[in-house]
Amino acid sequence: MTVDRAPVPPRVVPSAGLVESVVAAFSLPRPVHWLDLGGLWTTNLRFDYADGSAVVARAHRGLTPPERLLAIQSAKDAARRFRLPVPAAIPAPDGRGWSTLPDGTLVEVEEHIDWDTPMRTFAFLHKGFAALARLHDALRTLQTATPVASPPHATYLDPGQVVDGVCRGASRMRAWGEPRFSALADDVQRHCEAIADKEERLRHDQVRQLVHGDFWDDNVVFRGLQLAGVLDFDFLGERDRIEELALTLWFYLLEPGNNPPGDVQVQQVRGLVNTYDQSSALSLSDAERERLPLALARQPAWIAGGWLPALADAGARAQAADLAARLPTAEAILDDLTTWTSALAR
Structure with missing residues (x-):
């Protein structure tokens, strides 16, 4: 991390269009409801389905390259191997843990975890x-x-x-x-x-x-x-x-x-x-x-x-x-x- 830095790209705007793009990129069922969960760095959207299940789509800002996302997912995999409750990535159709949307946005989809505190x-x-x-x-x-x-x-x-x-x-x-x-x-x-x-x-x-x-x-x-x-x-x-x-x-x-x-x-x-x-x-x-x-x-x-x-x-x-x-x-x-x-x- 350095003190002199380029401006940070804005947070990806949550929208119905973003939801449709993620659904298409991951061949997901269309959710009956979606919710913006917030997030300082990423845009986190919960997709809710009629059977009560849910997944979370995470859209990354433009400064996150695939190499960094791979490091993040490797870290999560390592945590799960140590039996920590870290949500697993849901692979895209090509087998990778993320997909690139038509506008260049990197998106990953992972399991949803229920919590209260x-x-x-x-x-x-x-x-x-x-x-x-x-x-x-x-x-x-x-x-x-x-x-x-x-x-x-x-x-x-x-x-x-x-x-x-x-x-x-x-x-x-x-x-x-x-x-x-x-x-x-x-x-x-x-x-x-x-x-x-x-x-x-x-x-x-x-x-x-x-x-x-x-x-x-x-x-x-x-x-x-x-x-x-x-x-x-x-x-x-x-x-x-x-x-x-x-x-x-x-x-x-x-x-x-x-x-x-x-x-x-x-x-x-x-x-x-x-x-x-x-x-x-x-x-x-x-x-x-x-x-x-x-x-x-x-x-x-x-x-x-x-x-x-x-x-x-x-x-x-x-x-x-x-x-x-x-x-x-x-x-x-x-x-x-x-x-x-x-x-x-x-």
Whole structure:
């Protein structure tokens, strides 16, 4: 992932015409009803049939080439081999796991999974982190010919790009000429530079591998108390595995009642990290555990250094407002780094 990026093609517009194209491309029965399930990166449509069955069609933006889609489907296959509930692809008539529509859109069709609860609470995260360890075990079995990069605007910025990227984002906020954004630019730049200095000595003994990229909320879903599905591998990419733990923990700490994080949240995070460790075939190293609080505190960087330099003005301003609300949580972690580091030590 780089800081300078071309504009991202828009999300594929859901329509009756899109449904007809998918039906024709996959030789599917015409659904009695279809529903737009949303999706940040892909357009996800559920096709409902008279017998009560359903499938999901996923239309990808123009930046997703067949090679990346093949990597995503290989990752899903690996997860299923480790008995994780990941929906299987329904092959196109030519046997491939996707089809190219007449307008060039890549589409895949997969099984539909019924669920009722997304992973947002501590109880479900406890189950989710055990599954995350198994997922990482599965993804480490894959051998890719070339590195699998994260897509543009993924919720991730490589640590080596943080200082430069955040400097660019800060410069953009200052250019708006508004005191509140200039102050935010100073704060986030100071915060991320402090983390970079502390992180440098901990780059050793890290496990770099394929990760899901967005292991949170309605991408990890439950039916009752049981894990029902691990969905949406669209942000799949190679990075240090603790980056995935940090992102999921970060979203949890942003939930109402969890910020600013205190002793309860510190102990909850410790419990989740230990659950991951106990469920993984490859235990976290001491360096991974020590670096994890810094990775947590670094999470505002993917907004400040990844999204702000790249988005159009309206989107950049909206993200800056979001950054202002989130930065205090990251600052609280860094301010109490000794407590977090001690809690996550083996």
